[in-house]
Amino acid sequence: MSRILYDLAGADPARRFSPFCWRIRMALAHKGLPVETIPWRFTEKEKIAFSGQGLVPVLVDHGHVLHESWDIACWLEARYPDRPSLFGGPAGQAATRFLNSWADSALHPWIARLVVRDILDVIRQEDKGYFRESREKRFGTTLEEWVAERDRLVVEFRKALQPVRLTLRAQPWLAGAAPGYADYIVFGAFQWARCTSPFRLLEEGDPVFAWRARVMELFGGLARDALGYEV
Amino acid sequence: MSRILYDLAGADPARRFSPFCWRIRMALAHKGLPVETIPWRFTEKEKIAFSGQGLVPVLVDHGHVLHESWDIACWLEARYPDRPSLFGGPAGQAATRFLNSWADSALHPWIARLVVRDILDVIRQEDKGYFRESREKRFGTTLEEWVAERDRLVVEFRKALQPVRLTLRAQPWLAGAAPGYADYIVFGAFQWARCTSPFRLLEEGDPVFAWRARVMELFGGLARDALGYEV
Numbered sequence: 001m002s003r004i005l006y007d008l009a010g011a012d013p014a015r016r017f018s019p020f021c022w023r024i025r026m027a028l029a030h031k032g033l034p035v036e037t038i039p040w041r042f043t044e045k046e047k048i049a050f051s052g053q054g055l056v057p058v059l060v061d062h063g064h065v066l067h068e069s070w071d072i073a074c075w076l077e078a079r080y081p082d083r084p085s086l087f088g089g090p091a092g093q094a095a096t097r098f099l100n101s102w103a104d105s106a107l108h109p110w111i112a113r114l115v116v117r118d119i120l121d122v123i124r125q126e127d128k129g130y131f132r133e134s135r136e137k138r139f140g141t142t143l144e145e146w147v148a149e150r151d152r153l154v155v156e157f158r159k160a161l162q163p164v165r166l167t168l169r170a171q172p173w174l175a176g177a178a179p180g181y182a183d184y185i186v187f188g189a190f191q192w193a194r195c196t197s198p199f200r201l202l203e204e205g206d207p208v209f210a211w212r213a214r215v216m217e218l219f220g221g222l223a224r225d226a227l228g229y230e231v
Numbered sequence: 232m233s234r235i236l237y238d239l240a241g242a243d244p245a246r247r248f249s250p251f252c253w254r255i256r257m258a259l260a261h262k263g264l265p266v267e268t269i270p271w272r273f274t275e276k277e278k279i280a281f282s283g284q285g286l287v288p289v290l291v292d293h294g295h296v297l298h299e300s301w302d303i304a305c306w307l308e309a310r311y312p313d314r315p316s317l318f319g320g321p322a323g324q325a326a327t328r329f330l331n332s333w334a335d336s337a338l339h340p341w342i343a344r345l346v347v348r349d350i351l352d353v354i355r356q357e358d359k360g361y362f363r364e365s366r367e368k369r370f371g372t373t374l375e376e377w378v379a380e381r382d383r384l385v386v387e388f389r390k391a392l393q394p395v396r397l398t399l400r401a402q403p404w405l406a407g408a409a410p411g412y413a414d415y416i417v418f419g420a421f422q423w424a425r426c427t428s429p430f431r432l433l434e435e436g437d438p439v440f441a442w443r444a445r446v447m448e449l450f451g452g453l454a455r456d457a458l459g460y461e462v
Contacts (some may be wrong), residue, residue: 090319104397105394106394163333167328
């Protein structure tokens, strides 16, 4: 296959849990573009060194080497204009940039706060040292301390989802009348949690829960069938 | 004039400080639609009772009575399609809905936390009782207590602006290559503060500060020239 995605995996190669890789998995499925995914682990920097940096997703599309999920999505949109649009045009793309920024700077830190310790349990033994050290340096505390108050914090987290909730009260998808990249951005964060942690982020009565369930069913249940927890 | 906007005002009728009204003032200017604004105070519910509710903005456009800033913006976009677009199309409109939800549920509570006590000083004597009572009920504490820690909290507020900052690193306006309703939504919140409080929300080196300055210059300095503080 001439389209390859390096995709963050756990000890079990079927466990794919990067929120950024999930954005691109969903984006490729949205465009109907088949892809071969290669399980990649945190410490395998040399395997993606050809991309000039050390983070996934890395997509190699007919020889084009791409990284950074936002840049990959924009590239796919420009390269495959005849396929279903991810953004619905330049204005949709520009406005989705804000949602992408919100996910990166507000949503992801929240989810890390709730589930990051659990990630340690699903990655390879040889990656655990790197993961613990790099994350503890970032958070300034141990992984255990970082998630210690999660039963209390999850209530605050659910309040922080209010922008998503209000949007979904007004329209069925974050992208509008049909799903689009805006949905995959936010969904990626939930899928990251779902594929690594049994901790329950959402209450069943929450419109965000119902929306997440609908995203999981897209593309023949691509996200639903991924190895993860029933939460 | 056949286009009238009921616009929240302070004791000085020139002081217009509703974030939601500013969204619409800017949207009307964007579309090049002249408007007569009528200063309106919190307790003058009867003056807008014809709209079927008690909040501004209320826009009367050639006999069409409109309220709710988002609904007004969408109506203007649909009613005046030949004028410059606020959203750049349906996908832009849908994606901007998330930004609108974020402003309402995350940005506005932050700004209220920092400046709401100062609003008391700029409204009419006869409105102060209503304002204090309704807001203290909402916040569950006195206005003075609510803003007491603002010198410490403003540091957290600036971090909460990171989605705006990241977006502005990637593109000149929140709406993309040119200003649009996405910008007016966020700007309205800053103008609300600027028109009521001398408290400094933004540091001068912040890209958000530079963006706000650029929005203030739009439409011949419509927002710049409004009665407010130099912050």
